[in-house]
Amino acid sequence: MHKFLSFLPIIEMLKPVKITIKAALEIKHIISNKNIPADYGLRILVQGGGGCGGAKFRLGFDKYKDGDLTYTEQEILVYYEKRQLMYLMGLEIDFEERTDARGFVFNPIQNKRD
Helix, strand or coil: CCHHHHCCCCCCCCCCEEECHHHHHHHHHHHHHCCCCCCEEEEEEEEECCCCCCEEEEEEEEECCCCEEEEEECCEEEEEEHHHHHHHCCEEEEEEECCCCEEEEEEECCCCCC
16 A cells, blocks of 8 residues: 555545556556655646547656545556546556557556446
């Protein structure tokens, strides 16, 4: 569990973005190997959103800011802005490794039908 959770008055909000196990392992690897401070969480940022280009998503590590909505996923503290919720709902962060590139991707969550 994130050490900062006990100090920050967080209300568990909606969990708009899921994080796959593979992505969670990579995020935790970055946190431990890049000396990310213990009071930082994963910030999901949305750029754009209107018009033909659609929304673009970015990940980073940041401190809690007034007005942030927060939740934990795969034991990772996640921050996002309320105004970005509509762009984040139903997404999943995954980590892909291909021969030509590797990195995080945002995919729509696939509804599983029985």
